[in-house]
Amino acid sequence: MPAPESVGRGNPAHGRRLRSLVRLPFMTLTAAQLAEHLKGEVVGDASTPLTGFAAADLARPGDLTFAEKDTYFAAAEASAASAILVSGPFTSATKVIIRVANARIAAARVLPLFFPPDAPVAGIHPTATVAATAGIDPSAQIGPGCVIGDGVRIGARTVLLGGNHIGRDSQLGDDVRLFPNVVIYPRTHIGHRVAIHAGTVIGSDGYGYVFDQGQHRKILQVGNVVIHDDVEIGANSAIDRAALGSTVIGAGTKIDNLVHVAHNVVFGRHCLIMGQAGFAGSTQLGDYCVIASQSGIAGHLKLGRQVTVGGKSGVMRDVADKETVLGFPAVPDKQAKRQWIGIQKLPEMLLRLRELEKQVEELKAKRA
Template sequence: MQITTADLARHLGGELIGNGDATLTGFASADNARPGDLTFAEKEAYFAAAEASAATAILISGAFTSATKVLIRVPDARVAAAKALPLFFPADSFAPGIDSTARIAASAQIDPSAHIGPGCVIGENVIIGARTVLMGGNHVARDSRIGDDTRLSPHVVLYARTELGHRVSIHAGTVIGSDGYGYVFNQGKHVKILQVGHVIIHNDVEIGANAAIDRGALGPTIIGEGTKIDNLVHVAHNVVIGKHCLIMGQVGFAGSTHLGDYAVVASQSGIAGHLKIGRQAIIGAKSGVMRDVADKETVLGIPAAPDKQAKRQWIAVQRLPELMLRVRELEKQLATLAPSSAPKPSA
C-alpha cells in the first residue's frame, strides 16, 4: 500500500512536520528502514538512530526536530505505530464460502459471509457469525457459538458448547473446552469426575498458539473481554479471567481461580487454585502464587511475596557466601580465645 505523509498524519490525528506529499510504502525499524519506509522513535537515542536511517518519515511523541526527515508528532508513538501497521501489512483476506472438503452438520447455521477452510468439521447446532474465518483443519463441536469477525487459525479445536464472542482471534493448535482435571480417590484408584461445564470467551480476546483452556466442571470457564493470552498457556476448569488482562507465555492457572480486570501475569508463573488475584495486580515472571493477591499489588518469587520483600530476600541470599566467610572467621577468632579465657581448675 502507498500513502502520503499528509494522509497518514490525518489518519493518526498527528501533527505533520515537513513534506506532506512524500509517499510511504512500508514500515520498518530504523536499522532495517529503506527509502519510502515509516519508522518510529520514543526516546532520544531511538530518534538519533531513526534520523540516521534511510526511512522517509518518523513517528515521534517528543519535541524532536529534523532537517532531513518528515516527522509526524503524535501523543504516543508506539500507539500510533500500532494503528499505522495495518495500513502497510493488511490482514489476509478470505473469500466467503465453504471448502468442498469441509464436513458441515445439517443443523449448523453459517453466515454466508463466513469462510470455512479445507478439512473443517462443524457439528450439530453450531452457529458461526458474519465474516468469521476458519482457516482449515478446525473442529467445532456441537452447540458451539462463534460471533462475527472471529478468526480461528489452522487446527484450533472447540469442544462442545464453547461460546466465542466477536473479533476473537485464536492461533494454531489451541484447544478450547477440553476436560478439566478432576479426580476423586476411591478404593485405591483415581476416579474421574465428569467435567460437564463449558467455556465462554468474550469479545476482542486473542489467544496464542498451543494454549489449552479447560471447560468448567459444572459452570463455565470464562475469559473476559479484551484479554490477551500468549502461547502455551493453560487455564484450568472454572477459572475466571477478567477484562483486558495480559497473560504471558507458559503461565498455568489451577482450577477456580479468579483474576481481576487489567491484571498482568508474566511468563512461566504458576497460580494455585481457588485464589483471588485482584484488579490491576501484577505477578512477576516465574512466580509461584500460593495466596490471594490484592488489587494493584505486585508479587514476585516462589512462593510469591510482595515485590519489595522479595527483592530484599534475593539480595540477602546473594550476600550469604560473604556472610558465611565472616562467620567462619569469627569462629576461628573465638577458638584462639577459648583456652586463655577458660577458668583455671581449683587446687
C-alpha cells in the same frame, strides 16, 4: 452466560471504511493522511508519499519508521526512511516528522494500514464436513478439513483456516479467526473479533478426579468455556471447560503461547497472560492483571484488579488490588527484592561467620 450475539460489535461503518482503504492496490498514503489518521501533526513536507512501515535498519525510501528515544531517533534519521513517527520534541533537517502523543501506540495503529490481514474468502471448502443443523453466515470462510458439529453457529466474516473441529452447539461470533488445527469442544461460546492461534484447544476436560476404592475416579466435567470479545489466544494453549458452570476469559484479554487455564478459572477484562503460565482450577483474576512468563497460580485463589505477578513466580495466596508479587512462593515485590539481596550476601556472611567462630574458639582456648 451471554451468547455472542449479545456482545457489542464496535462501529461497523468505520470497519468498512478502513477495509476499503487498505484494499487499494499499491496503496500510498501521504504524511498528511497518516497524521490525520493518528491525530498528529506533520513537520516537513506533508505531501511526502509513504508506502510502507519498517524498522530503521531495514527501511527503504518511501517507508515510515518510528523512534521513542534519542538513540533510536538518531538511527531513524540516518536510515533511508522518508518519515519518522515520534512523540516528543524531535526535529530533523532531512526527514519528515509525524509527531503524535505516543509513538508506540501510533505504530500499532499504522501497521494494519500497510499490512492488512487477508480478507475472508466467503464459502465452505469442499473437504469440510458441516452438520445439517449448523448455521454459518454466508460471509464466513470455512477452510479445508474443517468439521462443524450439530447446532454450531458461526458469525459474519469469521474465518476457519483449516483443520478446525468445532464441537456441537458451539457459538462463534463475528470476525473470529481460528488458525489451523484449533479445536473447539462442544458448547463453547466465543464472542466477536476473537483470534485463536494454531494448535490451541478450547474446552478440553478439566482435571478432576476423586480417590475411590484404590483408584482415581474421574469427575465428569460438564461445563463449558466462554470467551468474550476482542480476546487473542496464542499457539498451543489449552483452556479447560468447567466442571460445572463456565471457564471465562474476559473481554480484551490477551493470552500468549503455551498457557494452561484449568477448569472454572475466571479472567477479568483486559488481562495480559504471558507464555508458559499456568492457572489451577477455580482461580479468579480481576480486570487488568498482568501475569509474567512461567508463573504458576494455585487453585481457588482471588487476584484483585491490576495485580502484577513477576516472571517464574508461584502464587500461593490471594493477592489484593494493584499489588505486585514476585518469587516462589510469591510475596510483595519489595519483600522479595530484600530476600534476593539477602541471598546474594550469604557467601560473604558465611565467611564472616566462620571467622567469628574461629575467634570464639581462640578466646575459649586462651581462657582454658
